[in-house]
Amino acid sequence: MSDVSETCEERSVEAVSGLSAPVEIVVDTWGVPHIYAESADDVFFAQGFNAARDRLFQIDLWRRRGLGRLAEAFGPDHLERDRAARLFLYRGDLDAEWASYGTSARATVTRFVEGVNAYLDWLERHPEELPPEFGMLDYRPARWSPEDVVRIRSHGTAYNLLQEVARARVTHVGGWESDLVRQSLRPHRQPHLADGLDLDLPDDVLRVYELATTPVVFTGDSRVPLSTELPADNPAKAAAAGATAAAARDLDGGSNNWVVAGSRTATGRPILASDPHRPFATPSLRYFAHLSAPGLDVIGAGEPAVPGVTLGHNGHVAFGYTIFPIDTVDLYVYDLDPDDPTRYRYGNGWESMRIERETAQVRDAHPCQLELAFTRHGPVIHVDSEHLRAYAVRTTWFEPGTAAYLGSLEYLRARDGEEFRAALRAWGGPGENHVFADTAGHVGWQAAGLVPRRTGWDGLLPVPGDGRYEWTGFHAPEELPGLADPPAGFVATANEYNLPPDYPADRQLSYEWSDPARQRRIVEVLERPEPHRLEDSMRLQTDWCSVGTREVLALVAGLPPNGDRRLAAALAMLRDWDGVEAPESAAAALYQVWFSRHLLPGFAEAVLPPGVPPLLPTFDQAAVRSALSDPATVWSGEGDGEAERRRDDLLLGTLRAAVADLEELLGPDPRGWSWGALHRNHQPHPLGFLDPKLDVGPFPAGGSATTLNAAPYLPGDFVQTIGASARVVVDVGEWDNSVFVNTPGQSGDPRSPHYRDLAELWRAGELAPLLYSRAAVERSAKARIRLLPG
Numbered sequence: 001m002s003d004v005s006e007t008c009e010e011r012s013v014e015a016v017s018g019l020s021a022p023v024e025i026v027v028d029t030w031g032v033p034h035i036y037a038e039s040a041d042d043v044f045f046a047q048g049f050n051a052a053r054d055r056l057f058q059i060d061l062w063r064r065r066g067l068g069r070l071a072e073a074f075g076p077d078h079l080e081r082d083r084a085a086r087l088f089l090y091r092g093d094l095d096a097e098w099a100s101y102g103t104s105a106r107a108t109v110t111r112f113v114e115g116v117n118a119y120l121d122w123l124e125r126h127p128e129e130l131p132p133e134f135g136m137l138d139y140r141p142a143r144w145s146p147e148d149v150v151r152i153r154s155h156g157t158a159y160n161l162l163q164e165v166a167r168a169r170v171t172h173v174g175g176w177e178s179d180l181v182r183q184s185l186r187p188h189r190q191p192h193l194a195d196g197l198d199l200d201l202p203d204d205v206l207r208v209y210e211l212a213t214t215p216v217v218f219t220g221d222s223r224v225p226l227s228t229e230l231p232a233d234n235p236a237k238a239a240a241a242g243a244t245a246a247a248a249r250d251l252d253g254g255s256n257n258w259v260v261a262g263s264r265t266a267t268g269r270p271i272l273a274s275d276p277h278r279p280f281a282t283p284s285l286r287y288f289a290h291l292s293a294p295g296l297d298v299i300g301a302g303e304p305a306v307p308g309v310t311l312g313h314n315g316h317v318a319f320g321y322t323i324f325p326i327d328t329v330d331l332y333v334y335d336l337d338p339d340d341p342t343r344y345r346y347g348n349g350w351e352s353m354r355i356e357r358e359t360a361q362v363r364d365a366h367p368c369q370l371e372l373a374f375t376r377h378g379p380v381i382h383v384d385s386e387h388l389r390a391y392a393v394r395t396t397w398f399e400p401g402t403a404a405y406l407g408s409l410e411y412l413r414a415r416d417g418e419e420f421r422a423a424l425r426a427w428g429g430p431g432e433n434h435v436f437a438d439t440a441g442h443v444g445w446q447a448a449g450l451v452p453r454r455t456g457w458d459g460l461l462p463v464p465g466d467g468r469y470e471w472t473g474f475h476a477p478e479e480l481p482g483l484a485d486p487p488a489g490f491v492a493t494a495n496e497y498n499l500p501p502d503y504p505a506d507r508q509l510s511y512e513w514s515d516p517a518r519q520r521r522i523v524e525v526l527e528r529p530e531p532h533r534l535e536d537s538m539r540l541q542t543d544w545c546s547v548g549t550r551e552v553l554a555l556v557a558g559l560p561p562n563g564d565r566r567l568a569a570a571l572a573m574l575r576d577w578d579g580v581e582a583p584e585s586a587a588a589a590l591y592q593v594w595f596s597r598h599l600l601p602g603f604a605e606a607v608l609p610p611g612v613p614p615l616l617p618t619f620d621q622a623a624v625r626s627a628l629s630d631p632a633t634v635w636s637g638e639g640d641g642e643a644e645r646r647r648d649d650l651l652l653g654t655l656r657a658a659v660a661d662l663e664e665l666l667g668p669d670p671r672g673w674s675w676g677a678l679h680r681n682h683q684p685h686p687l688g689f690l691d692p693k694l695d696v697g698p699f700p701a702g703g704s705a706t707t708l709n710a711a712p713y714l715p716g717d718f719v720q721t722i723g724a725s726a727r728v729v730v731d732v733g734e735w736d737n738s739v740f741v742n743t744p745g746q747s748g749d750p751r752s753p754h755y756r757d758l759a760e761l762w763r764a765g766e767l768a769p770l771l772y773s774r775a776a777v778e779r780s781a782k783a784r785i786r787l788l789p790g
Contacts, residue, residue, distance in 0.1 A: 011698050017790035018045055025050055025785040026777055029222070029744030030768040031754030034290040034299075034777045043293040044108050044307050046787060048115025049122075051287065052141075053785075055304040055748040057133040058283055060141040061686070062305050066152030067217050068370075073139040076368070083370045084211035084359055087379035088154040088393075092400055095227025099399030102410045106146065109406075112307035113144045121145040129595040131749050133687055139363075149306060149406070153397035154213045156404030157430040160459070161329040161393060163512050167191065167207055172199035174612035175295060181604055182616050184623040185495040185511040191460035194469065197333060198389075199461070200558055205331075205391055215281075218686045221725055229701075254323035254495030254514045255724070256541065257706055258522050259435040259443045264489040266531035270437035270732040273537040274311050274320025275724035277710050278607070282685040282696045282756070283748035286726035288312075288740060291412075298367055298412050299735075299772055301726050301742070303405060310408040311728060312357035313738070316415045317438045318730040322493045324447045326431035327510045332377045332465035336388040342389055344375060347467045353380065353390075377465055379455065392465060396450045399474075401428035407448075417442040417484065423596045424448040425477040431510075433493035437732045445491045446482035451475040451509050458508055460789035475507060490526045494518035494708075515622045517706035534737060537729045540708060542765035548706035549591060550579040550598075551625050556651055566650065570659050573670065583676025583702040589666065592675060592704060594658035596715040600624060602654040607647070609633045617714070621706060653728070678709065678718045683725075683744050683759070696744040696756050699763050709765070739767035 021038040023046040028034065033050050037043035062788040064070050068085035072079035090097060098106040120141055123130055134140060163183060185191075195197075257274040263269055278285050289309065290299040300312010300319075309345035311320045336343035343350040343453060359367050371379040377394040384390070396402050407427035414420040417438045424434060424446055431449030436442075452459075452471040463469035466782040481500055484492055488690050495514035524547065525540055526532065553574055561568035570590060577587035603624055604613040627634045631647035666673045681701040685694035701720050711720045731737035743762035747754040761768060771777050 002131045013122065013785055013787055014125075015790040016049065016787045018118050019787055019789040021789040025787070027754075027785070028771060028777060028780040029782050030740075030758065030780075032288045032290060032299075032770070033746075034771075035292065037293045038773075040104075040293045040296050041107070041111050043291045043296065044111040045115040045118070047289060047291055047307055048112035048117075049119045049787065050115075050289065050522065050785075051112075051304045052119035052714050053117045053284060054746060054752070054754075055287060057131045058748045059116070059305040061216060062155060063142065063152070063380075065150055066155055067148060067208075067689075068360070069142070070216065071368070071391070072363055073142075074137070075363045076365050078744075079360060079362065079370065081211045081216070083372065084208045084381075085154060085380070086358060086370065087372055087374075088212045088395075088397060090151045090153055090403070092398060092658075094147065094150075096400040097403075100426065100428065101406050105406065105409050108409055109149050109308050110146045113146050113149065116144050118732075132751070136687055136690055144353040150403045153608060156397075157323060158213075158329050158395055158397060159325045159431070159510070160327050160512050161209065161331060161402060162206070164329075164331050164460065165780045166463055167199060168199040168201055169480065170612060170615050171461065172201075173615060174609040178608050178612045180623060181608060181619055183512055184620050185460070186513050187505065187511070188761055189458065189511065192457045193461055194457070194463050197462065197464055201462070202382060202384055202393075205382045208379075209633060212520055212645060215685070218689060238321050254325075254518075254710070256492075256494045256522065256710070257320040257322045257433065258490060258492035258526065258537070258540075259318075259320075259437045259445075260526060260532045260537070261437075261443045261485070261489040262441045264526075264532050266533045267731070267734070269734060270318070270441060270443050271532060271534055271537050272313075272318040272320055272435060272437045272443075272730040272732060273541060273728065274322070274435070275541050275727040276311070276321065277722050277724050278727055279722050280681060280683045280697075280720065280743075282683045282688075282744050283693065283746075284683075284725045284742050284744070286742055288726075288742055288746060288770070290777075291381055292774075296413060297429075299770065300441075300582040300728065301740070302408070304748075306403075306405055308406075308409045308412055310405045311731070312770075313730050313735060314412060314414065314774075317411075317436055318415060318732050319411065319420060319434060319436045320728065320730075321432040321434050323495050323514060324431040324433045324449060324493075325495060325510050325514070326447075326451045327459045327512070328429065328431065328450065328452065330377075330387045330394045330452075330459055330469075331462040332375065332394060332469075333390045333462050334390045334392065334465040336383075336390055338388060341383070341385065341388065341390075342373070345466050346376070351376065360412065362486065375560065376466060378585060389463075394471070396429060396452065396474075399428070399450060400600035401426065402450055403428070404430055407624075410532045416440060417444055421446045421482065421484075427477075433495075433498070435491060435493065437730070438570065439733045442485055443491065444482065444484035444486070445493060447480040447509075448477065449480070451480070451507075454508060460511060475509070479507060479751040480509070488527075490532075492526065494520055494522065513621070515548065515706055517546060517622065518708050518710065520547045521545060521708055534729060534731050534739070538739060538767055539765075541724065541727050541729070543708040544581045545701045545708075546579050546704060546706040548625055549581065549595075549704075551629065552591075552595065553577065555628055555647075556655070559648055559652060564728060566654065566659050567656050569670070570655055581675060581703050581707055583679070583700040584674050585615055585702070586670050586673035586675075588675035588702070589678055590658065590662055590670075592679070592718075593662045593665070594655050595621075597656035597661060598658045599651070602650055602657075603628070606650055675698070675702060679703075679713060679720065681711070681720045681723070681763075685750075694750055698757050725762075726761075728770065729767065730770075736769070738772070740770040741767045 068082035195227035265534040337343040411423035427448035497513040497517040631643040635643035680698040683696040688695035703711035
């Protein structure tokens with residue numbers, strides 16, 4: 001073949017059963033596989049084959065966790081987690097499920113799964129290629145069925161069960177107004193409290209849900225490779241305080257995206273940028289691939305266990321997404337029949353739970369029977385035998401069409417922005433803000449997701465399951481907000497409250513939104529008069545400037561140190577600082593220690609009833625900033641200037657305490673302080689406890705929850721919780737100019753050169769080419785895999 005890189009490693013693979021024609025996979029310098037096939041059927045087959053080639057351990061564990069089949073590989077210690085996962089599998093009509101994603105979804109998923117299984121067949125003939133993790137844990141990968149992809153729901157994001165429980169705990173102790181410090185509501189409202197509902201929830205009410213939805217925790221030694229323990233800050237382990245911490249992480253798990261029309265760019269072409277935020281791990285949650293066949297030529301990122309691409313472009317339309325936090329989950333509380341606790345009150349009588357029994361295969365033990373209980377609303381996650389109450393979850397996961405990200409199959413062939421928006425009618429979940437730009441110059445935004453209708457209640461607190469609080473259908477896709485070719489010439493989303501001012505209030509899509517600081521920073525930059533360039537979007541994705549931090553700095557600008565030299569030095573450091581939270585910044589270290597460990601809890605102690613602050617390990621920073629800027633809203637009824645005096649005393653007292661804290665953490669000399677010395681990014685491999693070389697990092701990290709380079713953390717250890725492991729910036733129409741990064745690398749195989757080769761690039765805030773044309777791909781080819789029909 002002409003124009004092939006001289007360093008390209010030729011690698012032929014013998015015949016693969018299931019292909020109808022040869023397929024070529026060209027892996028470029030940065031580990032992106034470009035898959036060229038003669039039909040769409042074969043390209044999705046090869047995508048599955050390649051996903052297993054690069055990410056087999058990751059996707060095998062994903063499948064086992066999601067289906068509740070850990071015990072068959074790892075033993076009886078995992079039966080509790082297996083039972084929890086099985087409760088949240090899709091159990092509805094599979095024909096309706098397949099049809100909800102479009103006419104070709106079933107065939108596409110089937111071909112993808114056949115490709116995964118074909119790689120497992122290939123491994124049988126080449127056992128030396130089995131990834132090392134299987135040897136470390138002494139088990140083998142399992143074969144897939146198409147239903148595995150659509151039945152597993154619990155790896156996706158769903159809102160707002162954690163928020164409901166956290167709000168119930170705070171409301172029970174201090175009233176609903178107290179909870180506005182944890183999470184403000186937009187638009188503002190008093191949450192609906194059902195008559196007679198007891199908000200004193202059991203400490204472990206969420207344990208089963210957390211076991212079903214959190215990644216498997218690896219710990220111990222090689223004889224006990226896995227654990228069903230939850231992280232120490234998990235609500236099922238740390239009860240009430242942990243529940244609110246998990247709820248805060250729930251809302252922090254957002255993203256950024258924007259699209260700029262050609263009228264505002266230097267080239268006259270639109271630019272699209274997207275960087276979804278999720279927990280860091282090795283390998284990354286995302287995987288980039290290029291699928292090229294007649295009628296299909298799409299490149300970008302998806303999840304390795306799902307066919308297709310969810311953000312990227314197809315040569316006609318570029319697309320990206322952020323979380324649109326629609327409320328898709330409710331906690332139902334039931335009174336149980338004292339004579340038969342498998343019956344719950346519904347209407348004027350008792351209704352029996354549906355009990356299903358499933359057999360779990362168990363390694364080195366006899367099979368075990370798992371009992372699963374369901375009400376008419378969903379799985380029972382907790383039974384309080386003492387008080388004769390049961391708790392069950394209703395979620396859109398149990399509705400057809402809500403397998404995470406599978407709705408993207410409908411827009412892979414969209415030829416313009418309107419076709420892209422129309423294809424989003426098939427998008428069931430998770431709720432997303434989709435942005436798009438096409439080669440004709442059209443740009444826009446469309447929210448998508450399956451949203452329940454709640455008539456007469458709002459979903460902000462648990463409700464009785466006695467029939468008074470039912471969903472009354474779902475909002476039609478066209479009822480969700482969107483925008484095409486905005487007058488401003490750009491649109492940006494970052495999980496903020498973005499419902500239009502005239503949006504009908506009765507639709508009640510959500511009341512819980514992320515801090516608007518990230519979106520305000522995007523707008524601040526994109527509104528600048530100079531033409532926007534691709535490099536500007538690249539820099540903006542890694543921006544450490546916080547508009548929220550600047551708001552707080554303005555409050556201390558004129559405060560007197562009152563003769564305290566250490567306090568005077570701290571005030572001077574903050575006054576001279578621009579709010580850029582770079583890793584090397586001493587002021588950022590001072591500010592974050594002050595704000596997260598002293599000012600926020602100090603504010604809570606000052607304004608909330610006793611007993612509430614311990615329930616609030618994290619806070620709605622935007623709500624606290626607003627209260628500090630207008631202290632009369634929380635210290636009302638005081639004399640002239642008294643609210644400001646109390647606010648200023650709080651600022652100075654907590655800053656003084658922060659200086660002492662930081663001196664303990666980093667030493668007494670401010671010249672030795674830096675934010676990155678405290679704030680770390682870690683990208684752990686699941687088996688890093690067995691072989692630390694598998695982990696990536698830790699790295700010094702900048703930023704915080706309010707910067708575009710999002711880096712939220714819990715104040716106990718400052719370890720970054722979530723962020724953008726993957727980033728994309730697309731030059732619409734000049735596709736080879738597009739760029740990406742995916743830390744630590746594309747491959748999940750520790751033996752691969754692409755296991756961690758992008759980590760330093762990501763750490764430096766840089767991106768690599770996302771090549772699209774065949775000529776550009778060939779010039780950067782590093783390996784070639786030929787799949788031949790069996």
